[in-house]
Amino acid sequence: MDTQHLQAFVAIAESGSFSAAAERLHLTQPAISKRIALLEEQLKSPLFDRIGRQVALTHAGQVLLSKATLILSEVTAAQRAIADLKGEVEGKLSIATSHHVGLHYLPPYLREFSKQFPQVKLDLHFLDSEQAYHEILQGRFDLAIITLALEQDARLQSHNLWHDQLHFVAAPTHPLTAQSYLQLADLSQHPAIMPDTNTYTTQLVSNLFVTQNAALNIGMVSNHLDTIKMLLSIGLGWGILPKRILDNQLTILDVVHEPIMRPLGCIHHKQRSLNNAAKMFLQLLHKENHSITPTASQ
Structure with a gap:
């Protein structure tokens, strides 16, 4: 199966519509529809029921979703592991953060990181801490920098920062x-x-x-x-x-x-290996550097 077809399938399943998935993947809606048509033809089974502008997974789609998510996760992990063998700090670093932490704590760290590693593409998402926590459990981001949960999930690694x-x-x-x-x-x-x-x-x-x-x-x-x-x-x-x-x-x-x-801090999934960019960002967050201080209230 083509990973691009699986990406389109997962995006539709998660967003609930072809148009939202197209926007998420920066594709046209006809391109998304073509990928799904080819995937359904290959599997010889419909994956979605079209109900007006909304779509719902068929039974075959439900079976495929968990497998597709795992396949894409493994492909991404393989790509990152091979890239990290070079010892270079590059690629994409996806971070979820709450508005408060993102606005009042992270700016100096993001500025310093982008200065040190300009070849890394920062992919920053502002979410409620609880939503970011869930997204990390689903393996959708490298790191989340948020208000820490009162009770931590055993699947997560937590770093208390502030x-x-x-x-x-x-x-x-x-x-x-x-x-x-x-x-x-x-x-x-x-x-x-x-x-x-x-x-x-x-x-x-x-x-x-x-x-x-x-x-x-x-x-x-x-x-x-x-x-x-x-x-x-x-x-x-x-x-x-x-x-x-x-x-x-x-x-x-x-x-x-x-x-x-x-408590405010950083979490990541224990079963998701951190790429070099994520490791360097964590190291920067922990660094005792008095020239990097959280943004003061204006």
Whole structure:
């Protein structure tokens, strides 16, 4: 089977449409359709049911999908292993990162890496940490640099790189800013603006409220911390944000609690061999180099 035909098949299966797959692979839709037609002719079985503009895998397609994903993964691994035998740092480095880490921590490292290894093509994707975690488990990226999960999957290798200290904050005009020695139960009386409840950050905060038998009253949700910062700054609620992005638009609330530290770091799949580019990037992340510091909040 031609790997290009398998790539087209997997792209359609994952995206749910021929047009989305064509865009993903930078091909025309007729080119994608031709590849699938040739693959179906070779296998003598239809792989997709066409339902309007959407497609669904046939039983044969379902059988092929897991095999095709494995084949493509092995082909990529073989190509990378042969290239790495030369000892050169080149090829593509695919990285998934959260918006917060990507905007406030990674820029100096990406800049230094691209300066040292200009022949490497950086393939950067901004995803929620939880989605990036899932993508790494599926073997779709070399590295993910994200908020680390509270419980790590045994299939992943984790590198703890930084700690985000989180603070309870609100607009200077919010009634909570006028009170001292706040308990978590006091915060329960006012709506919070938080990331989605399935995010690692909100799970961390929720666990803290549970230990004090207090209710976490979430009134609004956004997974982008800079969006939460804006909503808080206009007085729509209280929230919890990393110290790095705080400024005079927000006031740190006087809440009695243990420091809340959110671990940030890098993960990769243990069964996916890292190419030279990924190894060098990891080495750069770990490097004790005072000239490379995370981007400060503006």
